[in-house]
Amino acid sequence: MGSFTPSSFFEHLSPVPLDAVYSLKEGFSAVNSESKLILGSGVYRDEELQPWVLPSVKKADEIVARSQGSDRFEYLPIRGYSPFYTAARDLLFGSLGLKENRTVSVHTVAGTGANSLGARFLKETISPSAVWVPDPTWVNHHNIWSLAGVEVKTLSRMRLNPERGDVIVLHACAHNPTGVDPTKEQWRMIASLCESKGLFPFFDCAYLGFASDDPDAEAWAIRYFASRDTLEFAIVQSFSKNMGLYGERVGALHFLAATADVALTIKGHLSRLQRGNISQPPTRGAMIATTILKSPDLYREWLLDLKKVSTRIRNMRKLMYDELIRLKTPGSWEHLRTQIGMFSYTGLTADQVATIRTDSHIYLLESGRINVVGLNIKNAAYMARAMDAAVRKSA
Numbered sequence: 001m002g003s004f005t006p007s008s009f010f011e012h013l014s015p016v017p018l019d020a021v022y023s024l025k026e027g028f029s030a031v032n033s034e035s036k037l038i039l040g041s042g043v044y045r046d047e048e049l050q051p052w053v054l055p056s057v058k059k060a061d062e063i064v065a066r067s068q069g070s071d072r073f074e075y076l077p078i079r080g081y082s083p084f085y086t087a088a089r090d091l092l093f094g095s096l097g098l099k100e101n102r103t104v105s106v107h108t109v110a111g112t113g114a115n116s117l118g119a120r121f122l123k124e125t126i127s128p129s130a131v132w133v134p135d136p137t138w139v140n141h142h143n144i145w146s147l148a149g150v151e152v153k154t155l156s157r158m159r160l161n162p163e164r165g166d167v168i169v170l171h172a173c174a175h176n177p178t179g180v181d182p183t184k185e186q187w188r189m190i191a192s193l194c195e196s197k198g199l200f201p202f203f204d205c206a207y208l209g210f211a212s213d214d215p216d217a218e219a220w221a222i223r224y225f226a227s228r229d230t231l232e233f234a235i236v237q238s239f240s241k242n243m244g245l246y247g248e249r250v251g252a253l254h255f256l257a258a259t260a261d262v263a264l265t266i267k268g269h270l271s272r273l274q275r276g277n278i279s280q281p282p283t284r285g286a287m288i289a290t291t292i293l294k295s296p297d298l299y300r301e302w303l304l305d306l307k308k309v310s311t312r313i314r315n316m317r318k319l320m321y322d323e324l325i326r327l328k329t330p331g332s333w334e335h336l337r338t339q340i341g342m343f344s345y346t347g348l349t350a351d352q353v354a355t356i357r358t359d360s361h362i363y364l365l366e367s368g369r370i371n372v373v374g375l376n377i378k379n380a381a382y383m384a385r386a387m388d389a390a391v392r393k394s395a
Contacts, residue, residue, distance in 0.1 A: 020139060020365055028363045036361035037383070039374040042176065042342055043246060044309060047376050054244050056302040060291040064284065076280045078271045080107020080252075084286035087293035088237055088252040092205065094216055096223050101260040104267045106253045106274060107281045111206050111238030112140060114253035118202060118234050119148035120273055121266075122167055126200065131167040136345075136367060138176045138204065141169055164198030172235070173218035174207035174341025177369035181340065187221045194231055201225060201233035210242045211341040213307035232258050239289050241342065242306065248285025309373075313342060316375045323384035330391055344370050352390040360386035 017023065024040040046052040079085070085105040093103075108114040122128060131145045135154035145152050150167070162168075170190065175181055182190065194201050203222055209215035225231055232255070239250040253270070257263035274280070292298045321336045336344055348356070348368035356362050362383060364370045375383055 024363050024365060027357075031361055033361040035382070036363070037374065037379055038363040039370040039372075039383070040363060040365055041374075042241065042371055044241065044244060044342065045373050045376075047312070049374070049376055052244060054302065054305040056292055056298050056305050057243055057245070057288060059301070060288045060295075060298055063291050064287045068287075072283065076107070076283055078275050078280050079105075079267075080281045081283060081286040081290065082107075083294070084250075084290040085252045085254075087290050088239075089254055091208065091215060091293060092219050092222055092235060092237065092254065093226060094219065094223060096226060102257050102263050104255045104257065104263050104270060106270050107286055108251040108253050108274075109278060109281050110240055110249040110251040111204065111236050112144070112251075113249070113278070113281070114236040114238070114251045115141070115144045115204065116148070117270065117273060117277065118236060118253050118255075119145050119150065120277075121270055122200065122202075122234070123148045123150050124273075125269065126165050128166045128200065129163045131169060131202070132162055132199075133169045134171065134175070136177055136369075137169065137171070138206075141204070162197055162199060166197075166199055167202050168194060168199045169202045169204060170221070172203045172205035172208065172222055174211040174343075176206065176341070177343045177365075177367065178345040179339030179341045179343050180335075180345070182221070184220065184224075187224055191225055191228055191231070194225075194233075195228075201231060203233065203235040205235055206238040207241050207341055208237070209303070209306045211310060211313070213303055213310045215242075215303075215306075226256060232256055232262075239285070243289055243292065243302070245285045245288065248288070249282060250285040250289050313372050316372045316380055317344065319377065319380035320372075320375065320384050323381045324388060327384065327388045329384070329388040330395060342371055342373060344372050346370055346387070348387065348390065349394065352387075352394050355390040355393055356386045359389065362386050 018026065021040050024038065028036060028038040044052060085107045089103060089105045106117065108117055128150055130151045130153045132153050132155050133141050135156040142152050155168070171181070173181060193199070205222065208218050212218060222235060225233055235254040237252045237254065240246045243250070255263070255266050257266055292302050317336050317339070321333055324333045331347070335347065339345065346368040350366045353364055353366055353368055356364065
């Protein structure tokens with residue numbers, strides 16, 4: 001037979017680069033160095049830089065394993081596991097006294113699935129001219145909203161005047177990637193802006209309780225917006241970080257509607273979109289989360305686990321900061337201590353990041369964002385020394 005090369009329907013496609021975080025992982029894996037270090041991925045690590053199963057999660061997992069029967073592999077309803085999304089909603093709103101019939105909740109495939117479902121629903125229903133995202137923001141926000149067919153604009157360009165019905169993405173707490181949150185007064189101003197401009201707030205809540213071990217305090221902005229009773233809004237919620245359920249993909253999407261009738265209509269549309277996308281979410285992770293949220297003893301233990309996490313994060317920040325001060329590294333580094341949550345926006349330039357990667361085999365994103373708990377007592381000073389050398393080299 002003669003050689004034959006078939007034509008392709010896809011020859012017109014241009015290559016797409018790998019997501020920055022996953023590209024960083026590939027580069028890290030390819031390097032053979034005992035001193036190499038990766039500070040990119042948003043996953044919690046213990047002092048030995050190993051995955052940590054929260055004790056409360058381990059106990060809940062055992063309870064779920066003992067209690068599940070032959071129905072453990074059955075399909076969930078389209079909206080998912082109702083005890084889970086109800087408990088997740090209550091964690092957000094607390095004792096606010098929110099009317100349940102005005103709230104629509106859906107169990108999703110983690111925060112990414114909730115973001116995607118919410119973006120697709122809003123594109124189809126209110127058809128925003130744009131979605132306004134923080135600059136910087138979680139890198140996947142751009143991808144998700146673009147795939148939904150909504151133009152993405154940054155809040156730094158808000159002076160261009162958004163149109164009524166545009167969506168504004170807000171990080172509820174522990175902003176990714178900067179670790180800098182608005183003050184209460186600033187949240188009040190943001191709420192007033194949403195009212196006056198007719199914007200639709202879209203909260204992304206991926207780190208509730210993770211930064212300060214106090215979910216109630218970190219849910220303040222969401223509860224404040226609800227208490228004004230002047231805005232409809234959505235909340236994306238993930239339990240990947242605060243329960244360490246990364247691979248279980250546990251999330252929820254909530255809409256606060258103006259009336260019960262509107263909420264009922266939203267429920268139908270979300271169910272239709274969920275059915276067409278994934279049909280229904282997975283079971284086990286949601287059951288683990290529900291077991292913790294519904295058990296007073298396990299809930300208290302979970303808060304202690306979060307305290308251990310947040311304390312370690314603060315300690316790593318301090319170790320890095322102290323070493324930079326000891327080295328008299330040029331520049332101001334106070335932000336390393338005042339930022340909160342897993343991530344830190346170091347302020348390093350792309351060239352300085354490249355120097356650190358080449359000279360010290362430390363892998364961080366080009367933006368200078370690091371995952372603070374990729375550090376430990378043994379290497380925090382090493383990271384600081386690498387930063388010091390890169391800053392001085394670029395001076």
